Amino acid sequence: MSDCSVRLFCLPFEGVSAGVYLPWRQALGPSVVVTPVELPGRGRHPRTRPCFRMEQLLAEVLPYVVRMRDRPFALYGHGVGALLAYEIAARLEWEHDAVAERLYVSGAGLPHRAAPERPVGGLPDAEMLRRLGECGRIPPGAHDPRRAGRVLAALRADRAVLESYRRDPRHVVHCPVTVMTGRDDRSVAAGPAGWHRCTRGSLRTHTFPGGHYFPLTAGWKLLDTFPRDLLRPEAVRRAGLAALR
Numbered sequence: 001m002s003d004c005s006v007r008l009f010c011l012p013f014e015g016v017s018a019g020v021y022l023p024w025r026q027a028l029g030p031s032v033v034v035t036p037v038e039l040p041g042r043g044r045h046p047r048t049r050p051c052f053r054m055e056q057l058l059a060e061v062l063p064y065v066v067r068m069r070d071r072p073f074a075l076y077g078h079g080v081g082a083l084l085a086y087e088i089a090a091r092l093e094w095e096h097d098a099v100a101e102r103l104y105v106s107g108a109g110l111p112h113r114a115a116p117e118r119p120v121g122g123l124p125d126a127e128m129l130r131r132l133g134e135c136g137r138i139p140p141g142a143h144d145p146r147r148a149g150r151v152l153a154a155l156r157a158d159r160a161v162l163e164s165y166r167r168d169p170r171h172v173v174h175c176p177v178t179v180m181t182g183r184d185d186r187s188v189a190a191g192p193a194g195w196h197r198c199t200r201g202s203l204r205t206h207t208f209p210g211g212h213y214f215p216l217t218a219g220w221k222l223l224d225t226f227p228r229d230l231l232r233p234e235a236v237r238r239a240g241l242a243a244l245r
Contacts, residue, residue: 006101006230007033007073009065009088011081013107013213014162015139015155017043020216024223032226035068037061042154050157054165057084062091074101074230078180078215080158082108083165086198090171099175101230103199106180107187107212110194121159125152128159135187136211167198176201178229180222182214183207 008028010021018036025034040060041050051057065088077085082105092098120131132138139155141147177199181188196203206225208218215222 004232005031005033005071007035007068007071008226008230009068009073009075009085010034010036011061011075011077011085011088012036012039012042013077013079013081013139013215014137014158015142015151019043020140027220027223028226031231033071037064039154041157042150050154052157052160052164054083054087054161057161058087058091062088065092066096069096069098072101072230073098074104074226076104076106076226077108078106079108079212080162082106083162083167086173087171089173089175093173093175100173101175103173103175103177104180104225105177105195106215107182107185109188110197119159119163121156121163128152128156136185136213137187140213140216169197172198172200174200177203178225179203179205180214180225181205181207182210182212184209184211185214187212 010018010024012018012020018038021034021036028034038045038061039050039057040047045060047060051060061084069092075085075089077083085103086105089100089103092100120128123131129138129142139151141151142155144151177195179195208214208221210217
């Protein structure tokens with residue numbers, strides 16, 4: 001482990017396990033310590049039933065993040081995970097006096113906006129998937145008969161979180177924020193600049209090739225962002241050399 005490492009907490013998007021980030025561990029090496037944060041109702045989380053409200057999710061995952069915060073840290077989340085990462089960053093600041101090195105919000109609309117006009121979380125499975133398919137937002141595994149039951153249960157809960165979420169305007173973080181979007185993502189209609197309301201730090205935007213699930217396809221175009229942002233130049237150089245070996 002590098003003595004100048006940064007821990008990167010990674011929050012998953014709708015319907016999937018945080019294990020989706022496990023390949024990032026090997027890719028980024030020891031300097032950026034990728035730490036997937038599992039949500040209830042998926043993966044190896046001890047709670048088998050998913051949560052349907054943001055406060056329930058926070059009660060489940062915030063203690064884990066606090067416990068694992070043993071070095072400088074950053075937070076990354078995609079979709080519902082972006083909103084969860086933002087709420088975690090805010091609570092770490094005003095409950096634990098801990099400011100993230102950077103908050104990455106990926107594939108998520110502006111958190112001050114009202115809930116979607118066309119909620120889908122309460123629809124039958126087929127109609128929910130049809131609606132999500134119209135904007136390219138059906139998660140991996142939703143059509144796999146071996147996984148569909150678990151994926152759809154988690155997806156329905158996560159959609160309920162998204163559709164009921166209201167940002168408290170008092171929750172303004174002090175860390176810099178990077179907003180990540182997919183160039184062809186049709187599901188996030190609003191521009192990223194509104195995130196400036198959520199931070200007293202700097203705001204940066206990155207656009208990557210791909211649709212809503214660009215974190216699964218953008219590869220090094222995305223992963224290179226983290227060591228550049230989070231590590232000192234010497235640590236970046238050592239990480240690059242390690243990756244070549």
